Amino acid sequence: MKKILVAATAAFVFLTTGCSGFLDEELKSSLAPNNTYTSSYGFEVGVTGLYAYARAEYNTWGGSASSHGQACPYEALQVATDIVVTGHKDGSLVPFENLSYSPSTTFVNSYWNWAYGLISSANELLEKSDNPDVKWDKATDKSLFQAEARFFRAYAYRSLVYLYGDVPYVDKIEKSFRIDFTRTAKAEVLGKMIDDLKFAAQYLPENPDKVQTGKLTTWAARHLLSEVYLMAAKYPEAETVAKEVIASGNYQLMNARFGANKDKAGDPFSDMFLEYNQNRTSGNKESIWVMQLEYNTTGGGGEYEDWTKRAWVPKYYNLNGFTLADTLGGRGLAQIVPMKWWINDANFFEEGDIRNSEYSIKRDWYYNNPAVADKYGKKAEITNATWAAGTLFPAVTKYFYGKSDNLSYGGNNKDRMKFRLAETYLLLAEAHLMQNHKKEAADAINEVRKRSHAPLIDESQASVDFLLDERIRELIGEESRRFTLVRFGKLKERTLKYNPNTQNMEDYHALWPIPQTIIDSNTGAEFPQNQGY
Incomplete structure (x- = not known):
């Protein structure tokens, strides 16, 4: 299967360091931006590095541009919610279940570093793209690469805002060492994310059949933009953008069997999660954006990429x-x-x-x-x-x-559906519910339930808790459950109601602490810790 080009990816992946400036760059190759960001090909290589860095969100022990350094980073966003408890009692996971994590806990630091590393790399590409001496193959190349970089910058800030709240907004490469960063209000950061995603939606390709497997399209940007509008409580805007994705005609809920095992026992829903069935090339028209993690494939994942x-x-x-x-x-x-x-x-x-x-x-x-x-x-x-x-x-x-x-x-090297149309419908339902449009919310939920052969609901059943349950039925394991519950303002309520292992949750646990290394090194300006830590 053809994958996103990976040549020289590592040249543009910069890790952050907690003990100095958390946006400092550490060059990982003899290739450098100044001698590579000079042509369309150089930017293609650079933007490929952003895709690789983004999927390191799941990386455990290494073999990637950015590693969390322990098992279970993604599962830290599933425990202490309403869906799972720890089973293996992995030492990296238990503190997040019993809420004993601190500003020095590994994942508290590694998620911060992963996100700002991706932001730093995106900012580097954006800055170099404005060099008038770049030799572009096509007049549209500059805006295309900028669109991809701005998508990934917004994607990284998504995790930062969910996990830490107010965080420094940085949109340029720092030329000198800084110890005076300040926290930017969440509302302002969300506004910047919306600007980035609107730009990405304008300049990313529209036809998903004419992009390389795993590449972004305008519809991926619009799907994420709908979620960010929900984060910002801009519900009519979230509704509009979700409807644009649905009405595009490019995607459909999978109602018929497809893929290599379509003649074997199964159903259309489970088909989507069989190996090789995630991309459009398999017949899967529900996937909007798929991270490329395929086993033993150039451009795929490694053993530590996704556990x-x-x-x-x-x-x-x-x-x-x-x-x-x-x-x-x-x-x-x-x-x-x-x-x-x-x-x-x-x-x-x-x-x-x-x-x-x-x-x-x-x-x-x-x-x-x-x-x-x-x-x-x-x-x-x-x-x-x-x-x-x-x-x-x-x-x-x-x-x-x-x-x-x-x-x-x-490893778990199946390609991973990050965005799919069923979730777009559920984002639309959320936007309707937040505007008290219960009939329209029920209609959106029912589109998903029809595919699943579940009984349809009426507007009297359309509620926030029903939608949160429906997201379990449809998206269990795919969504970061902590993010969803935080966005709905339901983390504490649902966790205390359903989770016997996390009965000490307080309101302040909706955010993680700021990494202590950041506070300690930022001596030139006040950098307050989150409440409760």
Whole structure:
């Protein structure tokens, strides 16, 4: 499968440092912006680095431009919410479940550094693109590369605003060492993000069939812009932009079987999460933006790029009668396990909802080790003990991933749908609900439910909590649940209601602390810590 060009990507990936200026650059190659950002090809190489840096959002231990340095960075945005609890009790994850993290905790620092590293690289490209001596192949190249850079700058600030609130807004490369950064009000940062995404929407390509696999289009920018408008409480604008994506005619909810396994047992919803089925080239017309993480492929992911499989797949192989199998998801570690209130409640998924089919949630497990003859082929019982131990529980199959040539492989190198049309409908529903347009909200939700063969709702059922439940049914594991609950103002309420492991949450936990290294090094101006820390 053709992937985004990766030649010389590392030349433009700059890591941040906490003990000096957090936007300082550290050159990682003999290639430098001054000798490469001189032509369209140089900017193509540079912007490819932004795609690589963006997907490092999921990176664990290394092998990437930016690494979190521990397991479970993405899962830190799932625990201490209403959907999962820790299973494996990974040391990097437990502090985020019991809310004992501090301004010095690894992920508190690494998410900050990842985001500002991406911003720094985007700013570098934007600054160099204004050089009048650049030799552009086409008159539209400059605006195209600027659009991609401005999309990624907004994407990075999205995480910063959700996690830390008011953060320094920086839109240029600092030429001298600075220790006097100040925090920019969240509303102002959101305004800058909106400006970036409006520019990106104007200059990114419109036809998703005429861009390289994994590349951005105007519709990806508009999808993200809809979410940012919601973050900024600009609900009519969020509604308008979401409708533009839906009405574009470029995307559709997948209602028919597709992909390599379309003639095998399954359904259209689960088809989207099978390996190789994420991109338009497979027939998937629901995906709006797909991160390229494919296994053993130039431009794909490495073993440490995405460990989502380890998080969601049970440690079934620890039970007598099981052995590792790619068909069972490979070697998971059950770093998180689903809460029973939603995955085990017969009323949460209504009858006929294909998102609850055996192809999307594995509830029936059968012993597969022929060496244990008395159990082989028999059904294994899920118990409270196996659930608590993480060895067996109803498991979301979206991130099942194994390779028969290496059953212990730790990565999860399926391409990852970041934006898809079903979420656009749910963003539209959110915009309607926030304007008290309940009938229109129900209509948007029902578009998603129709595909899933779930009973349709009427306007009396359209509520914030119903929409949050619907996002679980549709987007479990795909969305950063913390981000969603923070945007709705529901993090504390829903966590205390549903999560038995996080009963000490206070209002201030809606934000993480500012990394202590940033406060300590920024001696030239006041840089206050978030309340509660």
